[in-house]
Amino acid sequence: MTLNSYYHKISQFHENSRLHEFSISTLGNTTLWVVVCALLYSTKYLFLLPFMILTQLFPNQRAWIMVVGGGGLFLYTKLTQLNVDEMMWLTVDALLIVGMLYIFYHIAKTFSSLPKIVRNHPQIFLHILLWIWIIAILFFPVDFREDPSWIVASNLNVVLVFFSFLVWRIGFLLYAGKRGSLKQNGFVDHLIYCLPYMGSSQVPYGKGLDYLYSKRANGRLDLARIQLAGVKLLILASIWDSALDLLDWGFFDAADGAVPLLFTLHHINELIILSATHMPDPLTVWGSLIVDMVYETTQLAIIGHLIIGCLRLFGFNLFRNTYKPLLAKTLIDFWNRYYFYFKELLVDFFFFPVYLAYFKQHPKWRIFVATMASAFFGNLYYHVLQHFDRLIISGDILSFSRFSSYLFYTFVLGIAIFVSILREQNQRGKHSAPCSTLVTIRKVAGVWIFFAILRIWDRTDSSFVEDTTFFLALFGIHG
Secondary structure, eight states: OOHHHHHHHHHTGGGOHHHHHHHTSHHHHHHHHHHHHHHHTTSGGGGGHHHHHHHHHOGGGHHHHHHHHHHHHHHHHHHHHTTOOOHHHHHHHHHHHHHHHHHHHHHHHTGGGSOHHHHHOHHHHHHHHHHHHHHHHHTSOTTTTTOGGGHHHHHHHHHHHHHHHHHHHHHHHHHHHHHTGGGGSOHHHHHHHHSOOSOSSSSOTTOSHHHHHHTBOOSHHHHHHHHHHHHHHHHHHHHHHHHHHHHHHHTBOOTTOOOOSSOOBOOHHHHHHHHTTOOOOHHHHHHHHHHHHHHHHHHHHHHHHHHHHHHHHTTBOOOOSSOOGGGOSSHHHHHHHHSHHHHHHHIIIIIHHHHTTSOTTOHHHHHHHHHIIIIIIIHHHHHHHHHHHHHHHHOOOOOGGGGHHHHHHHHHHHHHHHHHHHHHHHHTTOOOOOOOHHHHHHHHHHHHHHHHHHGGGOOSSOOHHHHHHHHHHTTTOOO
């Protein structure tokens, strides 16, 4: 057996039929959950372990079990972040949130009877409702969050935080109503994705219920294969977490002030701040940009592997959130691999609605406008809405200047993805010889450099002038 085949056998252990059969035995299944417990021990997702086991024992009750376990985890972590300590108000907030979700479930279930303008533009209708609520908060007294006499308004304020957090999941709920698929499932089933029980992002991993249920395990052996694939992701998350520790140890300053062993590099935020007073040498600057891009990509992979790994253990064979983006040879390939479910959100809510409605007789313009609607406008809108949590919770005013750098980032990203799509389209149907190793390295390096540089502006709450000044200084141009 060659080294390559031996590696393939180990890395693809979840496809081993003998291991599938072993994992459904009493000993094998016990071993599986012991391993999962060890892999999740230091994470908040350990809370979900008993619910994963219950869904295996009672697959027909999977929806109820996931809602109870996942919803409990979500409410506990989110309400704790909001400092809602009193049990009575925690219960009130939970009931208000579930009530709000039920209202939208009922709206989606009666979708065919809604006014035509709402049926034609359900997502616009949804976001108009959200913004009406946000604007109403602006007319409340400045100190209403601290005033005991405004306790009801304060809790409505909490519900608004959840509304802005859940808005994309509610969007998938409305899409399900538009397709008429709600009749197949009850309200509890849709709480699976309306209560985002994993992750702190607004991005709904697993998308809507239709997509989620299309990935369900069929039979005990199929479930064993999917669960082993989930274990594989948890193992990879652990490996990548150790890899980040090695990067910290070798290149980045430790929290205790220890000097890096190999070479002192800086994360991008620190680098830009440092460059305002003293620009480090070119090797440090470029090394920091490249290594920090790899560092951040690995961080995202760890989070995604944990979430998708847990969903696979629940019995859903979902695609990875991050799948080898650092091996991508084109910009569009990197974008598709880097943050799959965020890309899918932009595609579902921005790209396809525009692509299907405009410039049908002009293919290039059609792709350009749809790409800019998603990678540029949708991307920017998502992050602006995400940061309104600060306004909703604390009353902190968000100015345009806080998003000026990110505005530039999303604009350049949209243009770059459009160009990459056109280049790939031009290559279709053309016979091309396999790339040599050097050509492959050159293409991968080009993708790394592009995204490492573009990340200079991939920040909210930063100064566009400061970021651009740093970018120009990379090439010896000083203001």
